[in-house]
Structures are given as structure tokens and as C-alpha cells.
Amino acid sequence: MNSFRRLLPSATSLVVFEAAGRHENFTRAAEELGMSQAAVSYAVRGLEEQLGAPLFHRVHRAVELTDVGERFHADVSAGLARIQKSAEDIRAKGREVNVTLAASTAFASMWMLPRLPRLRQDLPEVDLRIQTSVRELDLEEESIPLAVRGGGDPVDWPRYHTALLAPEVINAVASPAFVEAHGMPRTPADLARHRLIWLEEPVRKACDWPEWFASAGVSYTSQSKGLVINDYVLVIQAVLAGEGIALGWQHLTGRQTRSGALVPVGGHVLETGQAFYIVWPRSRELNAHAARVRDWLLAEGQRDREASVS
Template sequence: MLKLHHSLQSLNHLAAFEASARLCSFTKAAEELGVSQPAISQSIRRLEAAIGIQLFRRNHRIISLTDAGAALKDDVTQGLERIEHSIKLLQQRSQGQHVTLSVSSAFAHYWLVPRLQDFRATHPEIDLRMQQTDMDLDLAQEGISLAVWRGTGRWRGYESILLAHESISALASPAWIARNPRIDTLEQLKKCRLITLEEPHRYRPEWKDFFAAFGQAYTDDGTGLRLNDYALVLQAALAGEGVVFGWNHVAQSLVDAGLLVQIGNWTWHSGAGFYLVWSEHSTLSANALITRSWMISKGS
């Protein structure tokens, strides 16, 4: 049996071979691996000498694989991919004691935090870490276990399960309602000071979409309040600044507590939803699986 540590001196030779074979260039392989072109050439020569087989045809600055080189390329590529996969699994397992959950600030504040006591009581062994963001991040690249995204539940490279259907109502504080005329029609609602979420990095429906769902046109006249964080939007509504575009899965606790009141009986069911999402390219740790099950059980 061929012993790599005797015959090849270093697995760096295999990495040099794989990159050169894939890129068909010693120079490009050197750039990718962060070494000099002569170092790549030397690694290839040593590899060929160690196994006694020519792997590349060299014609001035043009290289091509021999039949033997092409056969070895497939095996080396698969082997290095398996090594990389094994390392990622080991890294995930070593980090398995904590679970990172990516959510918006409003979801964290109004949905997750009120339920944390139950989670801690049920799963005291799990270190749950929240990452607040207004972007849908690359979960595997960022080392994020789970995330909550708005959409249809179909994202390439991700698996998902529904936490809550998207339903939106017009909400305001009791103080705002007390000092403003009664609102019985959508035309009256349009004339109110409307508070709008305006996120810079991802699409969120706005008041024009809400009114369109009920067959009404709406043009923003600039008299409303526009904020780029939904937690701030809800705080503005609680402070009596106007009528809020109320996502019920987040704002329902405020309605139940009497802090916000629904205006009219208009509730828009958009067909979208808020989904618990995880990368299909990463293996969820045991703690992440437990956290996922707990969140699903608490979904509405």
C-alpha cells in the first residue's frame, strides 16, 4: 500500500495537482493557493516523480492532463471534497453546544423574548444566541443554525417550515384613537398619519399593497412616518405617532395586552408567510434540531 507521508512528502502536492488540473494552469493554481508559480511546478514534478507517472503534458505555457492525470484528478477531487466535508462536520459538532438564530429585531423583541423563559425552562442545556439583522444572510457561510425569513417557503439551497401565515391589519394606540375621528372606511384610513416600514436590504409590503388588496389605490403624500426597523415602527405606534402596518404574528401580543387596537375589520392575508429556515448544505446539531422543534411548536 502506498504510504503518502513517505512517497508524496506532503499533501500540498495533491492540492497543487487538483487546482492545476481544474484550472488547466500552473499560474492560476498558484494564484488560488497563494503561492508562487514555480512552487506549483515543483510540487507537480515531485508528485509525478513519487508515483512514477506523468500527469501533465507541457507545451510551452499550455498544459493538459494525460489520461493518467485525468483519472487521478477525479479521485483526488472526490478525496479532497470528502476531507473538507469531514472538517466542516467536526467544526459543526464542536460548535454544537450553542445555536445561532438569525431574526429581525421586532421578531426577537415581540415574539421570541416573551417565549424565552419557556425555552430556558425546557432546554436549560442549550445556549441560544440571537443575531438580529435586516438581511437574509448566507446561513452556512455565516455559521448560523436557523433563521426566520419572510416569503413563500421556497429558497434555493434551503429547507423551511412555516411558523406563521402573513396577515396584516391597521393598528393604533388607544391614545391615538381617542384623539382622532372614528375610521369607518378605507378612504378615511388613507388620510391618517400612516407609519411605514422601509427596509433597505429586502422587500417588505407597504401600505399601497395593503390598500390594493382591498381594491383601493394609494399614493404616499409624504406626511406619514417612515422607519427602517419594524421594532421602531411598533414603538412609534405605541407612542401614538400614527397608524401602524401591523404584522399580526409579531403585534398580536400588543393587541392582546390592549396596547394597540385594530382599526376597522380589514385584515390582509397576503399568501406569504414567515418561515423557519436552515441550510440544506449544513448538518444541524442536536441542539439546533431541538430548537427547531421548539420554535415550530410555538408557531402560530
């Protein structure tokens, strides 16, 4: 870089040269740049002296690029265009107030939506867009800055930065009306005698009842699954309607449990050792608004974890 500065000490001369070569007219270049024609001529002459070669043929009332000038102009034009594009991208990134968060429908509905009033209060300048999908979107391909992902080890996502949002903790939940009508199941074995609601994930692998019972040391086999639903939001709506007992992911059902809308039953909690993370691409920097949304989400996750142990 020092040798470049010795060769071309003034970047302004490159801007002047690009305009003069594009117009092949010093007067029109001066009008575009808000300079005098004499200043344009002086800058070009200085650049030629620095390079040791003529860049223009000067004819009566006109100029035209020399062969050397044409080659140099092509390189300068391409370089300045790239710099301009990069600067425009940075400026647009800094101004962008829309932040997209990719997440499952369950997370969007049960975790995010109840918190939107606080998000608007805490980050009034940010417009949050929530994009739900049954599959995990490629954030780089989709140009999405943030996502919520569940998994066991962040090294499974080498292209992303990760930050812990919530550990995966699963208990069984029922509605107060169900418990009143059928009694309180106090052990996992008690649960096996009740009507269970099953989540059948179409894409993502999720803990199921046999896995949950096994973690409690109970062998569970069922002749019939009864009610099977492939959408977790509908699973919880069925629980609230008194249709049976379902597995409750605590980061999603914690609010309803604390409010009394859901009741923990069965006396067993499964900590899977996996977790849910906020992820963002390593390939690009988050803009200021996306970084604030990320930090806000992580603070909310910390608030939830503290509430769960208090």
C-alpha cells in the same frame, strides 16, 4: 467494501502501521498505542502478509519504511487523519450547546425576546444566540444553523430546508390613546384621513400603505408620507406613543393586540399569500440542540396560529 474487508480484515493494523511508520520504531509506536512491542511487530507482519509486500526494512534495533511502505504510509496517514477530523467534528457537533438563529431585528425584538423565558424553561441546556442583520445571511458561509426568512415560495431557496412558521397577515394598528383621541377608524377609507406611519425597509421588500389599501379596494394617494421610519421596531414604538397608525404584521404584533396595547383598526386584514419560514441548510445535518430549537420555534408558531383563530 467486501473486497476491502478481504484485503484488510483489521483496521487496527492500519493504526499500528501508521504509528510505526511515523516513528520508524516499533517500541515508540507501542508506547504511544499502549501495546507491547511484540504486538506491534505482529500486527505489522500480519499486514505485510495480507498485502504480499514488505513495508519495513528491519535492521539492527531499527526499522525504516520501504519504497512501497512509504507510499502506503502516506495514503494511510491521510485517510486516518480525515477519519479523525470527521469523528472530532461529529463529537463536537453533538456536544455543542450554542445555537445561532439569524433573523431580522423586528423578529428578534418582537417575536423572540418575549418568548425567551419559555425557551429557557423548555430548553435549559441550550444557549441561544440571535444574530440580526438587515440582509439575509448565507447560512452555509456564516456557519449558522437556523434562520427566519420571509417569502412566497420555499422553492426560491433550493439550498435550504423550510418549515412554515407564520403566514403573512397584515392589518392596521393604533394605540388605545390614539383611538380615544381621534376616534375609531372602522373602514379602510376612514384610515386614509388619519396620520399614517410608514415603514421604509432598507433592503427587504415589505408591503406598504398603497398596497394594503389596494387590497381593500381603496385607491390611496398621499401628498406627504408624514412619519417614515426604516426600522419596524421603531414603527411600532411610534404607534404605542400615539404618533399614528401603522401596518401590523400579525405574527409580530399579535401579542400586543391580544394584551390591548395595540388596537386593530380599519376593519380590513390582508393575507398576502406569502409566509415566514424557519430555514436550515441542506448541506449539513442539524445537531440535536439546533433541531430542538427548530422544533420549539415551529411549536410556538403553531401556538400563535391557534391563538389567532380562537
